Amino acid sequence: MRQSQRGQVDPFIVMDVMEAAARAEAQGRRIVHMEVGQPSTPAPRAALDALGQALSQPLGYTIPLGMPELRAAIAGLYRRWYGIDLDPARVVVTPGSSGAFVLAFSALFDAGDRVAVGEPGYPSYRQILRAMSVQPVGMQTRAENRYQPVPGDIPDDVQGVMIASPGNPSGTMLDRDALAALVARTQDIGAALISDEIYHGLDYGARPVSALELTDDVVVINSFSKYFSMTGWRVGWMVVPPDMVRTIGRLVANMFICAPHASQVAALAALSPEADAEAQENLAVYAHNRQLMLDRLPAMGFDRIAPPDGAFYIYADVSALTDDSRALAAEILDRAGVAVTPGLDFDPIRGAGTLRLSYAQSTAEITEGLDRLADFMARR
Amino acid sequence: MRQSQRGQVDPFIVMDVMEAAARAEAQGRRIVHMEVGQPSTPAPRAALDALGQALSQPLGYTIPLGMPELRAAIAGLYRRWYGIDLDPARVVVTPGSSGAFVLAFSALFDAGDRVAVGEPGYPSYRQILRAMSVQPVGMQTRAENRYQPVPGDIPDDVQGVMIASPGNPSGTMLDRDALAALVARTQDIGAALISDEIYHGLDYGARPVSALELTDDVVVINSFSKYFSMTGWRVGWMVVPPDMVRTIGRLVANMFICAPHASQVAALAALSPEADAEAQENLAVYAHNRQLMLDRLPAMGFDRIAPPDGAFYIYADVSALTDDSRALAAEILDRAGVAVTPGLDFDPIRGAGTLRLSYAQSTAEITEGLDRLADFMARR
Ligand SMILES: Cc1ncc(COP(=O)(O)O)c(C=O)c1O
Ligand SMILES: Cc1ncc(COP(=O)(O)O)c(C=O)c1O
Numbered sequence: 001m002r003q004s005q006r007g008q009v010d011p012f013i014v015m016d017v018m019e020a021a022a023r024a025e026a027q028g029r030r031i032v033h034m035e036v037g038q039p040s041t042p043a044p045r046a047a048l049d050a051l052g053q054a055l056s057q058p059l060g061y062t063i064p065l066g067m068p069e070l071r072a073a074i075a076g077l078y079r080r081w082y083g084i085d086l087d088p089a090r091v092v093v094t095p096g097s098s099g100a101f102v103l104a105f106s107a108l109f110d111a112g113d114r115v116a117v118g119e120p121g122y123p124s125y126r127q128i129l130r131a132m133s134v135q136p137v138g139m140q141t142r143a144e145n146r147y148q149p150v151p152g153d154i155p156d157d158v159q160g161v162m163i164a165s166p167g168n169p170s171g172t173m174l175d176r177d178a179l180a181a182l183v184a185r186t187q188d189i190g191a192a193l194i195s196d197e198i199y200h201g202l203d204y205g206a207r208p209v210s211a212l213e214l215t216d217d218v219v220v221i222n223s224f225s226k227y228f229s230m231t232g233w234r235v236g237w238m239v240v241p242p243d244m245v246r247t248i249g250r251l252v253a254n255m256f257i258c259a260p261h262a263s264q265v266a267a268l269a270a271l272s273p274e275a276d277a278e279a280q281e282n283l284a285v286y287a288h289n290r291q292l293m294l295d296r297l298p299a300m301g302f303d304r305i306a307p308p309d310g311a312f313y314i315y316a317d318v319s320a321l322t323d324d325s326r327a328l329a330a331e332i333l334d335r336a337g338v339a340v341t342p343g344l345d346f347d348p349i350r351g352a353g354t355l356r357l358s359y360a361q362s363t364a365e366i367t368e369g370l371d372r373l374a375d376f377m378a379r380r
Numbered sequence: 381m382r383q384s385q386r387g388q389v390d391p392f393i394v395m396d397v398m399e400a401a402a403r404a405e406a407q408g409r410r411i412v413h414m415e416v417g418q419p420s421t422p423a424p425r426a427a428l429d430a431l432g433q434a435l436s437q438p439l440g441y442t443i444p445l446g447m448p449e450l451r452a453a454i455a456g457l458y459r460r461w462y463g464i465d466l467d468p469a470r471v472v473v474t475p476g477s478s479g480a481f482v483l484a485f486s487a488l489f490d491a492g493d494r495v496a497v498g499e500p501g502y503p504s505y506r507q508i509l510r511a512m513s514v515q516p517v518g519m520q521t522r523a524e525n526r527y528q529p530v531p532g533d534i535p536d537d538v539q540g541v542m543i544a545s546p547g548n549p550s551g552t553m554l555d556r557d558a559l560a561a562l563v564a565r566t567q568d569i570g571a572a573l574i575s576d577e578i579y580h581g582l583d584y585g586a587r588p589v590s591a592l593e594l595t596d597d598v599v600v601i602n603s604f605s606k607y608f609s610m611t612g613w614r615v616g617w618m619v620v621p622p623d624m625v626r627t628i629g630r631l632v633a634n635m636f637i638c639a640p641h642a643s644q645v646a647a648l649a650a651l652s653p654e655a656d657a658e659a660q661e662n663l664a665v666y667a668h669n670r671q672l673m674l675d676r677l678p679a680m681g682f683d684r685i686a687p688p689d690g691a692f693y694i695y696a697d698v699s700a701l702t703d704d705s706r707a708l709a710a711e712i713l714d715r716a717g718v719a720v721t722p723g724l725d726f727d728p729i730r731g732a733g734t735l736r737l738s739y740a741q742s743t744a745e746i747t748e749g750l751d752r753l754a755d756f757m758a759r760r
Contacts, residue, residue, distance in 0.1 A: 001488075001598075001599075001621050001623070002488060002539065002571075002572050003487055003488060003624065004488055004489050004490045004493075007486050007487035008627065010630070012633060038441055039438075040438060043439070051435070051642075055431070056422075058420060058423075058612075059613065060418050060419075095475050095636065096636070098635060099475075099636065102482065102635055106386065106387050106512070107383055108383060108387070110386055110513065111492070111513040123634070124634040124635075127635075128635055131486045131634065132486070133491040133512075133513055159382065191382075192382050229438075231440050231637075232440045232441050232641030232642065233439065233641070234636070234638070234639070234641075244383065247387050247388065250389050250390070250392075250507070251507075251511055254503070254508050255478060255479075255482055255504075255507075255508055255511065256478050256479065256614070257611075260475075260613060260614040260643055261613070261614075262613065263642070
């Protein structure tokens with residue numbers, strides 16, 4: 001059958017690692033998973049309890065923009081986290097932040113438009129843009145800028161700019177001034193700004209700044225996947241300027257009808273104080289794991305690390321060790337039994353010399369992985 | 381902020397009816413809902429039980445194509461329903477059939493391509509195509525063809541053809557010969573065929589034919605929403621030709637990551653014999669409601685009705701009563717307290733003279749609605 005050009009998006013290179021890891025496990029080998037991009041913890045207890053209760057009612061389609069109580073509760077989070085008064089009418093519940101990207105790109109860009117994306121960065125921005133006939137324009141960010149774009153990295157002729165703080169894979173954040181400079185630059189060139197804030201809440205020093213603290217002229221995207229430990233539930237949200245709500249509502253109604261009802265019920269309870277306490281316990285584990293990584297990785301030879309301000313990743317420049325991160329990842333899996341992500345998914349250019357190591361798993365797992373890595377590097 | 385042209389899709393006209401109904405209800409008035417497009421029954425007991433059990437495990441991302449057991453069980457459904465041997469590798473679990481449309485259109489069509497859609501038909505085909513810069517080409521189908529397209533309705537210069545049997549709003553089906561003729565026509569002109577089979581299982585005479593019974597060169601889309609009574613769960617599936625699986629897998633991974641995990645667990649159990657027995661009970665209610673509608677509507681003056689082979693809708697030609705179905709729907713709501721859907725959402729041309737009445741609610745509700753409609757028509 002005919003296929004489109006735009007549908008031919010790039011494969012995830014990490015899939016090779018995951019498949020090799022699964023084969024090794026099928027043969028009885030124990031693998032430590034530092035390639036994963038998600039918590040290993042379940043959704044908060046309060047979220048599961050709320051859903052358990054709700055199962056006795058029919059969970060039909062919700063209204064396209066999402067359950068009103070959930071939208072109001074998300075607006076409340078902006079008060080708690082950032083001290084912002086946010087009109088719940090501007091909050092749209094989406095099928096994960098992934099669904100929010102599809103909606104934002106449809107509402108903002110026409111075929112042939114160009115959108116600047118940071119490299120390294122989350123690969124799906126690029127691939128979703130391509131699948132929608134929008135051209136991603138890579139910005140090769142620099143280590144001295146914390147692998148975040150600066151105004152000079154943004155070309156004059158783009159219709160949009162995608163930012164993420166904390167970023168994946170870098171874990172680095174934009175501080176208020178750096179973010180303000182990007183806001184100003186996009187406004188200067190008349191480009192739409194989209195801010196992926198999915199790792200907010202997972203920070204280990206300074207609190208991340210929301211683009212909404214600086215401007216209302218932005219699409220902010222977030223999710224229950226990471227801080228709230230609800231990846232498989234496929235529920236996220238976006239905050240849009242008031243004059244975009246109607247457009248987004250129509251797009252949701254047609255493209256998705258609504259976010260999963262059961263997940264919306266669970267998400268509402270995930271915003272309760274008890275659930276927050278549980279999320280904070282998970283955060284304490286990540287903080288501990290992160291410290292273990294920072295204490296031990298440099299001595300092994302992984303000493304060029306992006307400042308890990310947030311999220312649950314270490315992004316290591318291994319270009320002194322290899323010019324083929326894919327081969328290195330395969331070697332680490334084979335010889336050390338540790339799955340790690342080659343940087344090529346995140347940065348098609350310099351990713352051949354980088355690796356991403358996740359510390360989202362349990363401390364026992366991370367300790368075991370570090371022991372194995374140390375051993376591998378010592379023998380290499 | 382800037383907005384795209386393609387994001388400016390049409391509003392759902394039925395929303396006006398729904399909002400007016402909600403206002404009336406807020407004022408204490410009881411409204412009968414014949415505008416809804418979903419069952420009022422919950423997901424099957426077995427599905428809810430399976431989910432209840434699964435809540436003790438972390439429900440992280442599943443693999444993009446969906447849980448292997450679920451894909452296998454869906455393949456099994458094709459054996460039971462149609463006697464087809466289907467390779468589970470060709471089954472992709474999606475966030476509702478809605479998500480499957482987004483994936484299919486991305487994989488099949490580039491910006492500027494043209495896709496034929498039947499009118500009347502489900503409005504979101506058109507709107508999703510537009511949001512993806514693909515041009516929908518309306519085919520005005522004829523009453524004598526059961527409001528289904530015939531080969532002569534399909535223009536030579538389209539890259540795709542979207543069909544639905546049973547259709548929404550018409551409820552009419554394509555028999556094997558009619559479907560075969562459309563398959564042949566699309567193959568002749570080299571267009572991709574997409575078959576929406578979401579109302580399979582909800583039929584009241586002949587069994588619906590799947591396009592997969594005739595060809596493997598088709599994208600078949602289906603869902604747990606209707607027969608399985610799981611609209612809010614956002615889980616559906618698509619069956620694609622073998623050489624398209626890889627493309628779709630990459631698109632799912634980037635655009636959606638996966639369908640909701642909890643919903644996949646529930647869907648798997650919805651394919652059990654106990655759940656099927658429950659779905660058949662619901663079907664018996666629809667069959668009864670349908671007969672009530674067919675017995676009573678003609679005498680009231682709603683006598684030009686599309687042959688209601690399946691789904692849970694009656695599509696009535698009311699052009700003898702009005703040339704403004706929107707005004708008539710508003711009048712029926714106001715004077716009879718019955719919400720119905722003006723045909724304009726489904727057919728931008730002739731929909732000014734049609735209404736869709738749903739019989740998906742309980743028999744008590746449908747009976748009450750019919751009483752009110754009879755009264756309204758008698759006094760009109
Ligand atoms: C930076 C970033 N944004 C968005 C996503 C998508 O997350 P979800 O669709 O689960 O909200 C991810 C997932 O890994 C991510 O790392
Ligand atoms: C013909 C048809 N196709 C697809 C859908 C979308 O259903 P879902 O996304 O819940 O699978 C609907 C919903 O009403 C429909 O009527």
